[in-house]
Amino acid sequence: MTAIAAKAASARPARRGLVITFALKLWREKRLGAVGGILFLLFLVCGIFAQWLAPYGINETNLAYRLTPPSLAFPFGTDHLGRDMLSRVLMGAQLSMLVGFLAAGLATVISVVLGLASGYFGGKVDMLIQRMVDAWMTFPDLVLLVVVISIVGAGIVQIVVVLGLLYGIAGSRIVRGAVISAREQMYIHAAQSIGGGTFYILWRHVLPNIMPVVIVLFTTRIGAVILSEAALSFLGLGVPPPAPTWGGMLSGAGRTYMYVGPWLAVAPGLCLTIVVYSVNVFGDALRDQLDPRMKGSR
Amino acid sequence: MRYLLRRLLALIPTLFFASIIVFASMRMIPGDVIDLMLAQNDISTGQDRARLEAALGLDQPIVSQYFSWAGKALQGDLGRSLWKNTPVTEQLLERLPITFELGFLALLIALAVALPVGIYSAIRQDTAGDYVARSFSLLMLAIPGFLLGTVVMIYPSVWWRWSPALEYTPFMVDPLQNLSHMLVPATLLGLSISAVTMRMTRTMMLEVMRQDYIRTARAKGVGELTIVLRHALRNGLIPVVTLVGLQAPLLLGGTVIFEQIFVVPGMGILLLDAVSQRDYPVISGVFLVVGVAILLINLLVDLSYGWLDPKVRKQ
Numbered sequence: 364m365t366a367i368a369a370k371a372a373s374a375r376p377a378r379r380g381l382v383i384t385f386a387l388k389l390w391r392e393k394r395l396g397a398v399g400g401i402l403f404l405l406f407l408v409c410g411i412f413a414q415w416l417a418p419y420g421i422n423e424t425n426l427a428y429r430l431t432p433p434s435l436a437f438p439f440g441t442d443h444l445g446r447d448m449l450s451r452v453l454m455g456a457q458l459s460m461l462v463g464f465l466a467a468g469l470a471t472v473i474s475v476v477l478g479l480a481s482g483y484f485g486g487k488v489d490m491l492i493q494r495m496v497d498a499w500m501t502f503p504d505l506v507l508l509v510v511v512i513s514i515v516g517a518g519i520v521q522i523v524v525v526l527g528l529l530y531g532i533a534g535s536r537i538v539r540g541a542v543i544s545a546r547e548q549m550y551i552h553a554a555q556s557i558g559g560g561t562f563y564i565l566w567r568h569v570l571p572n573i574m575p576v577v578i579v580l581f582t583t584r585i586g587a588v589i590l591s592e593a594a595l596s597f598l599g600l601g602v603p604p605p606a607p608t609w610g611g612m613l614s615g616a617g618r619t620y621m622y623v624g625p626w627l628a629v630a631p632g633l634c635l636t637i638v639v640y641s642v643n644v645f646g647d648a649l650r651d652q653l654d655p656r657m658k659g660s661r
Numbered sequence: 662m663r664y665l666l667r668r669l670l671a672l673i674p675t676l677f678f679a680s681i682i683v684f685a686s687m688r689m690i691p692g693d694v695i696d697l698m699l700a701q702n703d704i705s706t707g708q709d710r711a712r713l714e715a716a717l718g719l720d721q722p723i724v725s726q727y728f729s730w731a732g733k734a735l736q737g738d739l740g741r742s743l744w745k746n747t748p749v750t751e752q753l754l755e756r757l758p759i760t761f762e763l764g765f766l767a768l769l770i771a772l773a774v775a776l777p778v779g780i781y782s783a784i785r786q787d788t789a790g791d792y793v794a795r796s797f798s799l800l801m802l803a804i805p806g807f808l809l810g811t812v813v814m815i816y817p818s819v820w821w822r823w824s825p826a827l828e829y830t831p832f833m834v835d836p837l838q839n840l841s842h843m844l845v846p847a848t849l850l851g852l853s854i855s856a857v858t859m860r861m862t863r864t865m866m867l868e869v870m871r872q873d874y875i876r877t878a879r880a881k882g883v884g885e886l887t888i889v890l891r892h893a894l895r896n897g898l899i900p901v902v903t904l905v906g907l908q909a910p911l912l913l914g915g916t917v918i919f920e921q922i923f924v925v926p927g928m929g930i931l932l933l934d935a936v937s938q939r940d941y942p943v944i945s946g947v948f949l950v951v952g953v954a955i956l957l958i959n960l961l962v963d964l965s966y967g968w969l970d971p972k973v974r975k976q
Contacts, residue, residue: 498678501952503914510948513936514689597807621815632808640803
């Protein structure tokens with residue numbers, strides 16, 4: 364009896380306390396994941412304050428200093444127009460994070476809406492939605508992206524919407540699975556039997572129960588979106604230049620100068636790899652902690 | 662036989678929706694095809710416009726447009742390139758084998774790396790070797806393919822004056838020359854694909870190695886090597902086969918990047934060139950063919966799944 368009371372009391376501390384407790388638990392049990400989370404936060408902070416952190420303007424060209432190797436004045440060197448690579452990489456972080464959060468957010472919303480509809484209603488609705496998802500997922504991400512961007516044009520809004528749609532539709536599968544297993548729980552049947560409306564049940568009972576899945580989905584999507592945006596910018600179909608995208612810095616125009624200035628590939632390449640790696644291990648750890656059922660699925 | 666039939670029937674709705682996606686993408690082109698064609702031919706009177714519309718069937722209702730397009734596509738007629746004015750199918754047939762060769766080589770390399778390492782990682786769980794293998798696969802998941810390609814292009818040439826060959830030779834003309842060109846992109850693509858397969862192989866082998874029949878085999882005194890190769894592998898590899906099917910999109914998507922970096926004239930380059938020239942018939946042709954190819958690969962994988970695993974066949 365006292366154990367139950369104590370459990371009930373500890374289950375309802377202040378919300379901020381909950382987050383801190385969870386972070387501490389993550390640090391103790393999943394060290395690598397926690398380090399990934401910290402690294403990612405670091406990049407996020409750099410991205411948010413990029414304007415103030417960047418020592419030079421991102422499009423400030425200085426031909427006298429073109430292709431300068433890394434030095435104290437230019438820690439990451441300069442590119443073929445004499446632009447400071449550190450400043451450009453910092454602003455690149457901002458762009459990547461912006462696209463990452465917006466597109467992953469949009470993707471999560473789409474996944475949740477489709478997954479709820481498909482999983483909760485089942486039957487013909489499920490059948491129809493799932494066949495469409497099948498068809499959509501038949502196409503390779505990159506081919507789909509290239510085709511759609513060729514139609515809607517390149518730009519930051521287009522990229523966010525297209526990436527959101529792409530990963531949203533693919534992710535609906537995972538939400539659907541979670542909804543199906545939540546749907547058969549006793550409390551859902553109870554809510555149905557006392558005459559709860561469909562939207563009420565979905566909002567108050569189903570959604571809170573699939574939240575762990577949704578949070579993990581959102582986190583892992585950030586990495587995937589950042590990677591896809593970089594790949595598109597690399598192909599010249601992402602955010603158009605002179606925007607300082609990491610993918611764009613590694614692409615065709617920059618590549619020809621890399622034979623002279625090999626450092627040009629280092630900063631954007633490392634940043635991209637570290638961000639994606641850290642968000643991946645953080646997502647993995649989060650999944651293990653929040654939702655043991657999803658363990659090993661990827 | 663019933664299994665085969667059921668799989669084929671399940672393919673139809675997916676194929677239908679996939680073709681609708683391709684068709685819809687063609688109809689969403691900014692401006693429209695007629696403007697593009699007229700702009701390219703420098704003639705634009707009202708009469709030409711109406712004639713072209715009728716010739717292309719664009720004056721008909723959208724549903725019948727879809728069916729006439731799908732009917733032609735089924736017969737292998739995907740229209741003509743706006744740029745080169747040759748049939749799209751002809752261009753696709755020229756490029757398709759090149760992309761498939763690259764994809765196939767990459768798959769072979771991925772399996773050659775992932776299977777032994779994944780198995781080793783599982784039977785030597787939590788040893789130094791296991792950690793190295795797992796860190797490697799996590800790293801490969803994070804490094805984007807285009808970065809890998811760029812690094813291999815730049816650094817060996819800066820440090821050792823060696824750079825990968827960039828001249829394509831058809832396999833039929835000179836197999837060795839062809840392979841020496843394809844090997845670098847195929848290895849890189851294979852390595853980036855191998856990460857997921859390696860993780861999956863490890864997980865499956867770990868699961869199988871804990872099962873009772875393995876313990877029975879050990880109790881009988883069967884050697885460890887035989888246990889792994891004859892008993893565990895057979896069960897553990899079945900899900901890995903499915904994974905190979907799931908990776909087909911990744912493989913074909915990856916070829917776009919590596920073809921671009923290493924100048925392999927396959928479908929990826931065809932697609933990117935068509936995008937920059939706004940050659941929409943070619944774009945939608947590549948789009949359709951890639952989708953159909955992946956559906957067929959997955960069908961084959963499903964069938965082999967039934968063949969490998971008696972449990973699936975009996976269901």
